[in-house]
Amino acid sequence: MGKEQSKPKEKTAIVLGATGLTGGYLVQILLKDERYGKVRIFTRNSIGFSHPKLEEHIGDLLQLEGFKDYFVADEVFCCIGTTKAKTPDAEMYRKIDFGIPVSAAKLCRSMGIGTFLVISALGADAKSRVAYNRLKGEMEEAVLNCGIPRTHILQPSLIGGKREEKRVGEWLAKQFMKVLNLVLIGPLEKYRAIPPEVIAGTMVWLAGHPYEKSRIPSDTIKKLYHNRP
Numbered sequence: 105m106g107k108e109q110s111k112p113k114e115k116t117a118i119v120l121g122a123t124g125l126t127g128g129y130l131v132q133i134l135l136k137d138e139r140y141g142k143v144r145i146f147t148r149n150s151i152g153f154s155h156p157k158l159e160e161h162i163g164d165l166l167q168l169e170g171f172k173d174y175f176v177a178d179e180v181f182c183c184i185g186t187t188k189a190k191t192p193d194a195e196m197y198r199k200i201d202f203g204i205p206v207s208a209a210k211l212c213r214s215m216g217i218g219t220f221l222v223i224s225a226l227g228a229d230a231k232s233r234v235a236y237n238r239l240k241g242e243m244e245e246a247v248l249n250c251g252i253p254r255t256h257i258l259q260p261s262l263i264g265g266k267r268e269e270k271r272v273g274e275w276l277a278k279q280f281m282k283v284l285n286l287v288l289i290g291p292l293e294k295y296r297a298i299p300p301e302v303i304a305g306t307m308v309w310l311a312g313h314p315y316e317k318s319r320i321p322s323d324t325i326k327k328l329y330h331n332r333p
Contacts, residue, residue, distance in 0.1 A: 114141025117311075118175065118217075120165065120208055121183030122151050126223060126263060129304035130181055131158075137308065146171050166199055168207040175211050179311045182208050182222040183304075202243045209250040219254040221307045222247060226259045226295070226322050248318060256310045261322040264297045298322050302329045 117134050121127035122145040134143045135157050144159045145151060146168070151160060161174055165184070168175075184204045191197045205222050212220045222243075227234070230241035244257050306329045310320075320328070 112139070115139055115178040116142040116144065116176065118177040118180045119143060119145045119183065120147075120181070120204065121185065121223075122147050123149055124183055124185065126300040126303050127181075127183035129301045130183060130307060133304055133308050139312065144174065144177060146174075165204050168204065168211060172211065172215070175215050175217075177217055179219040179221070180208060180212050180217055181307055181311070182220070184208075185223060198239060201239055202246070205243050206246045206250075209247045209252060209255075212252050213250045218252060219311055220247070220250075220252045221256045221258065221310060223303065223307075224257050224259050224319075226261045228257075228259055244319070255318050256307075256315065257319050258303060258307065258325055259319060259321045260298045260303050260325060261295050262297045263303065264299045296322070298326060302326055305329050305332070 117140055119127060119131055119134070122131045128151075131143060131145065131151065134140050135155050141157065142159055143155075143157050144161065146161045146163065146165060148162070148165060150162060151158075159174075161171055163170060182205045184200060186197060186200045188197065191200060209220055209222070211217075224244050225237065225240045227237045228240035228244050229237050230245050232238040232241060247257065248255060303325060306320075306325045309328060309332050315328075317324075
């Protein structure tokens with residue numbers, strides 16, 4: 105009789121931003137994925153439900169070092185992000201959109217976690233004249249400088265879907281994008297709005313498969329999602 109094949113070791117994932125739109129989809133995908141035995145989330149507010157795989161840690165993500173004893177995983181997914189409307193103070197805005205992802209990447213490096221995936225934005229450029237794009241670009245460079253072996257930075261266009269909180273400006277932009285999507289073809293396709301579940305699904309796929317590029321623009325995110333086996 106041949107030797108019985110041993111069951112692959114179940115992985116542990118860490119999710120930052122689990123209460124957000126994309127993070128919420130990501131957590132649901134991970135909980136349903138048999139490859140994962142534990143999903144650790146670090147959040148300021150409870151996600152609002154329980155699951156045998158789910159391990160929730162409530163606290164201040166601006167002090168991420170305080171979670172260090174629990175920051176143990178195979179992969180870390182960072183879906184952190186805010187808006188000027190929600191966080192008008194420029195200093196606090198930077199602490200969230202730049203500080204939290206970079207702190208998470210540094211923790212990955214110090215804790216020996218070899219896979220880090222983070223959501224940025226299409227057009228991110230540390231030299232951009234647009235403050236939003238510049239901040240995202242600075243975050244990307246700081247994350248890459250941490251030298252984590254497998255780092256993937258997803259750069260989505262406007263993220264579709266319904267949020268719990270009202271964002272009037274974002275809602276208007278989405279209505280405009282519904283019309284604009286019809287003419288965004290060819291090289292312009294990457295500017296089309298993208299569903300949050302597509303971003304989340306691609307993040308999980310990237311975590312489990314080799315992929316050579318670190319920065320992944322919106323149109324490639326969609327292609328990877330739809331070409332999954």
